[in-house]
Amino acid sequence: MARKPRIPGAAGQGRARPFEIAIQILAVGVAVAIVAGLGASIYHGLERHNIPFSFAFLLQTSGLHLTEGLTLDWSHGLALRPFASTDSNLQALVLGLYNTIKVALTGIVLSTVLGLLVGAGRVSLNWMLSRICLGFVELIRNTPLLIQLFFWYFAVVLQLPPLRAAAHWYGTIISRQGIYTPAFAVSSSWPLFWPAVLASILLFGGALWAFAGKRRFGRAAPLAAVVAIAAAWLAVSAWKGAPLSLDVPVASRFRASGGIPFSPEFSAILLALVVYTSAFIAEIVRGSIEAVSGGQWMAAYALGLKRRQSMTSVILPQAFRVMVPPLVNQYLNLAKNTSLAIAIGFPDLFNIYGTIANQTGRSMEGILIVMLAYLLINWLISLLMNLYNRRLLARGWR
Amino acid sequence: MMGFGAWCRKRLFPDALNGVVSLAVLAVLAFLLYALCRWALFSAQWQVITQNIRFLMAGSLPSPDIWRAWTAGAIFMFMTGLSLGKLLPIRRIPLLLGGLLLLALAIAAMTVIGQPQWALVLALAAAANTGWLCAAHPRSTSTLLGTAWVVTTIVMWNILIPGESKAVGGLLLGLLITMVAVIFSFPVGVALALGRTSRLPGIRLTCVCYIELIRSLPLISILYWAWMVVPLILPGDVRISDLVRGAVGFTLFYAAYVAEYVRGGLQGVPRDQVNAAKSLGLNTFSSMYHIVLPQALRSVLPALVGNVLDIFNNVPLLFIIGLTEFVRAGQVLLSNPQHSGQMYEVYVFMFAVYLAMATLLSWSSRVVEARLGYH
Numbered sequence: 001m002a003r004k005p006r007i008p009g010a011a012g013q014g015r016a017r018p019f020e021i022a023i024q025i026l027a028v029g030v031a032v033a034i035v036a037g038l039g040a041s042i043y044h045g046l047e048r049h050n051i052p053f054s055f056a057f058l059l060q061t062s063g064l065h066l067t068e069g070l071t072l073d074w075s076h077g078l079a080l081r082p083f084a085s086t087d088s089n090l091q092a093l094v095l096g097l098y099n100t101i102k103v104a105l106t107g108i109v110l111s112t113v114l115g116l117l118v119g120a121g122r123v124s125l126n127w128m129l130s131r132i133c134l135g136f137v138e139l140i141r142n143t144p145l146l147i148q149l150f151f152w153y154f155a156v157v158l159q160l161p162p163l164r165a166a167a168h169w170y171g172t173i174i175s176r177q178g179i180y181t182p183a184f185a186v187s188s189s190w191p192l193f194w195p196a197v198l199a200s201i202l203l204f205g206g207a208l209w210a211f212a213g214k215r216r217f218g219r220a221a222p223l224a225a226v227v228a229i230a231a232a233w234l235a236v237s238a239w240k241g242a243p244l245s246l247d248v249p250v251a252s253r254f255r256a257s258g259g260i261p262f263s264p265e266f267s268a269i270l271l272a273l274v275v276y277t278s279a280f281i282a283e284i285v286r287g288s289i290e291a292v293s294g295g296q297w298m299a300a301y302a303l304g305l306k307r308r309q310s311m312t313s314v315i316l317p318q319a320f321r322v323m324v325p326p327l328v329n330q331y332l333n334l335a336k337n338t339s340l341a342i343a344i345g346f347p348d349l350f351n352i353y354g355t356i357a358n359q360t361g362r363s364m365e366g367i368l369i370v371m372l373a374y375l376l377i378n379w380l381i382s383l384l385m386n387l388y389n390r391r392l393l394a395r396g397w398r
Numbered sequence: 399m400m401g402f403g404a405w406c407r408k409r410l411f412p413d414a415l416n417g418v419v420s421l422a423v424l425a426v427l428a429f430l431l432y433a434l435c436r437w438a439l440f441s442a443q444w445q446v447i448t449q450n451i452r453f454l455m456a457g458s459l460p461s462p463d464i465w466r467a468w469t470a471g472a473i474f475m476f477m478t479g480l481s482l483g484k485l486l487p488i489r490r491i492p493l494l495l496g497g498l499l500l501l502a503l504a505i506a507a508m509t510v511i512g513q514p515q516w517a518l519v520l521a522l523a524a525a526a527n528t529g530w531l532c533a534a535h536p537r538s539t540s541t542l543l544g545t546a547w548v549v550t551t552i553v554m555w556n557i558l559i560p561g562e563s564k565a566v567g568g569l570l571l572g573l574l575i576t577m578v579a580v581i582f583s584f585p586v587g588v589a590l591a592l593g594r595t596s597r598l599p600g601i602r603l604t605c606v607c608y609i610e611l612i613r614s615l616p617l618i619s620i621l622y623w624a625w626m627v628v629p630l631i632l633p634g635d636v637r638i639s640d641l642v643r644g645a646v647g648f649t650l651f652y653a654a655y656v657a658e659y660v661r662g663g664l665q666g667v668p669r670d671q672v673n674a675a676k677s678l679g680l681n682t683f684s685s686m687y688h689i690v691l692p693q694a695l696r697s698v699l700p701a702l703v704g705n706v707l708d709i710f711n712n713v714p715l716l717f718i719i720g721l722t723e724f725v726r727a728g729q730v731l732l733s734n735p736q737h738s739g740q741m742y743e744v745y746v747f748m749f750a751v752y753l754a755m756a757t758l759l760s761w762s763s764r765v766v767e768a769r770l771g772y773h
Contacts, residue, residue: 339619
């Protein structure tokens with residue numbers, strides 16, 4: 001193995017001189033001093049206002065009325081349940097985290113779909129299509145997210161018809177009190193439905209893992225596993241009846257029940273984030289497709305491939321590799337942007353933190369909790385995407 | 399160059415499916431345009447904008463102080479004209495002088511017929527025109543332009559914020575905070591980037607911690623905390639205005655982003671440049687300052703201009719600490735039951751203003767990129 005070239009200015013090269021060590025100690029010392037000084041003055045500032053630093057407020061009853069989302073209940077085993085006003089502040093924060101994650105995950109999936117569609121339109125040879133997609137991207141990227149959020153909430157969602165005159169569309173009820181879509185409900189004759197789903201996924205993953213890279217079964221194993229699992233499901237269904245039934249929402253005069261409910265606030269923040277992020281994702285898609293060198297197109301054409309074939313089997317596999325890192329950035333941005341929900345009153349983590357801080361005066365303690373939560377969300381998304389990226393690279397798409 | 403017919407056949411109607419898509423998009427676009435024009439010209443009530451334009455542009459600045467808004471606006475337009483004049487190669491002096499003369503005549507006419515507010519608006523255009531004219535002067539270099547922007551920011555801050563009670567709001571506040579954030583986050587960001595690429599692990603670790611922590615938090619939380627923490631760490635009798643706290647939050651937040659852009663530029667400078675500087679006998683500081691940094695900054699200039707747009711688009715988040723910025727002013731307007739029927743007028747106006755600003759900025763970013771490409 002060749003010796004690494006010595007790079008001046010690169011990390012970990014050369015011997016440290018006393019002067020450099022002194023500078024480092026000074027820099028770290030100053031940084032520590034700033035943090036410590038900040039902490040001390042905050043502590044004294046709080047003392048001056050007679051608010052000693054403590055986390056006891058977390059276990060006090062919150063008295064908040066939160067209808068959106070679920071919280072954790074650890075009194076009788078661990079369970080997710082709706083929030084009650086007698087629950088503690090900590091449970092309210094958990095509900096906020098739940099809502100933030102709910103918006104972030106749904107948003108990531110939907111904005112990826114929309115972004116891929118718009119991105120595909122951007123690279124289309126059809127002039128009309130590519131121009132209108134460009135117009136969409138420019139309009140969205142060049143205006144603040146906050147005004148878009150206000151627009152979606154006040155000018156779109158709250159202008160929908162009231163529930164008694166709601167629009168019905170294939171079982172979906174669209175009204176200003178909320179949007180209700182049909183959902184699948186697990187039938188009562190299947191008590192072990194979720195364990196069965198989990199087992200199937202594990203089985204499939206196990207089959208993939210066991211036969212990965214094996215030349216003889218590597219291709220056939222996933223297919224065989226799918227067929228076997230599907231056959232098992234069909235057999236049990238024939239015996240127990242269909243596992244899922246369609247749960248169609250029913251509207252009465254003032255409220256609707258059943259299906260998956262989206263509150264107006266949730267719909268607005270989701271719409272705003274999905275539309276906003278999809279514009280950025282579309283640009284990433286276009287950029288990474290254009291980043292693949294033109295010679296690849298020519299080579300594909302020279303082999304006699306059509307445009308669509310060259311795109312799917314030559315260009316896209318290479319573009320995917322370029323696409324993943326900036327995509328992760330957009331996902332992280334989306335997760336952070338959920339905090340704008342405070343502007344329209346959706347109870348996300350930051351909004352609930354603000355409310356609790358106002359009620360208890362415990363804003364400083366809350367900072368640490370909120371900071372930790374956002375760091376965790378960030379690390380989680382980065383970790384998942386890094387794993388995916390590694391898999392992408394390991395597949396030989398390089 | 400192919401003819402129009404051939405172009406249409408290739409780009410709009412290569413096959414049946416594409417033809418249908420083209421026609422459908424065209425039909426939808428035509429309908430939307432028709433509906434928008436009809437609404438904007440006939441049914442929209444733009445009085446809601448014209449009557450409240452002062453609130454939208456300058457917030458609740460009291461009447462006797464409105465000269466501050468006009469002065470700051472004129473200075474800003476002058477600087478915008480100067481910058482555009484530097485960017486655009488069009489420097490036909492007679493044309494610019496003619497435009498200035500025409501504007502002067504129009505201002506005089508407006509004053510005579512008793513429309514002072516239009517005279518003032520025209521004066522803003524005249525300020526931009528004068529700035530453009532000044533850009534034609536050979537001594538107006540890029541360094542001078544940068545210094546002028548720093549001075550302008552300080553001057554505008556002092557004009558617009560004479561005291562807490564009569565501080566400015568609206569679009570001018572947004573512009574001011576953007577300028578402050580851009581100017582102060584730049585040196586901090588460069589320092590952080592240098593620290594992050596330093597070979598001294600202590601410094602590197604400190605900078606990495608700061609950058610990564612800030613980048614993983616939402617801006618809105620940083621603003622809120624800057625607003626909340628600053629009074630706590632100061633002695634009890636010292637009061638700091640919300641504006642300063644907001645500006646501090648923006649600066650601290652965007653410094654981390656500037657640092658990442660600049661780091662990208664630093665990593666793009668070939669190692670040979672450092673070696674060459676070393677062989678000329680330059681020490682670490684000199685080679686960084688004279689050789690590496692200029693090249694790095696030059697290559698990330700378009701990204702930094704894009705960052706300006708990002709800052710400007712995020713300024714509305716100042717609502718969290720109770721400042722009435724442009725978007726917030728629009729919301730306040732709409733919360734008045736008298737205007738609740740004109741929701742779409744207000745939103746269309748705000749979108750249009752932001753689009754105009756953003757188009758100008760992203761266009762100048764592209765011009766900067768293209769010019770750097772030639773050198």
